[in-house]
Amino acid sequence: MNTLTKRQKEILDYVSEYIQKNGYSPYYEEISEKFGLSALSTVHEHISELVDKGYLEKDERKERGLYLPKKRKQYLEIPLVGQIACGQPIEAIEEKEEVIKVAREQSLRGNLYALRAKGSSMIGDGIFDGDIIIVKKQESAENGDTVVAILEGNQATLKRFYLENEKIRLQPANPDHKAIFRKEVEIRGVVVKIIRNLK
Secondary structure, three states: OOOOOHHHHHHHHHHHHHHHHHOOOOOHHHHHHHOOOOOHHHHHHHHHHHHHOOOOEEOOOOOOOEEOOOOOOOEEEEEEEEEEEEOOOEEOOOOOOEEEEEEOOOOOOOOEEEEEEEEOOOHHHOOOOOOEEEEEOOOOOOOOOEEEEEEOOOEEEEEEEEEEOOEEEEEOOOOOOOOEEEOOOEEEEEEEEEEOOOO
């Protein structure tokens, strides 16, 4: 939603509290009186802005026709395309098994796909066997990113990415597992969200 001016915020707070207390909205005259606005047209302008920005809904046919919008949780549908090894690399298989729904949020932008984590090498980063990870499809990574990496022979693994002295270190988050060193790896994406498997 767009940002509000100080006065718009004050009017929104007043209208919201009024609706919650009384079950209906105030008259425009009441809003005008509350904020010492001599012209009703000024109230109309502020209300129109609040409606345009999605903070209020309006029924033109009613005198007390202002409403608080129903909170709709928006969901994204993301394809779950297989599993990823948190341990020894496994063959990279991408098949659209199913679609998962996740609540829309700022971090979930771009071309996304989901994988089911398999193994224990990333438990230090809170990724456990059976968890679902959401991955943003991209071919590059910054040091410290958790990446889906493809090694030689189409082997896939999930590790933290570090570029050191012209070598790539794929670092597990579990001391029982060793880092993987390569001159080259193919990055298939960066982890942007973890969905815990609570079973």
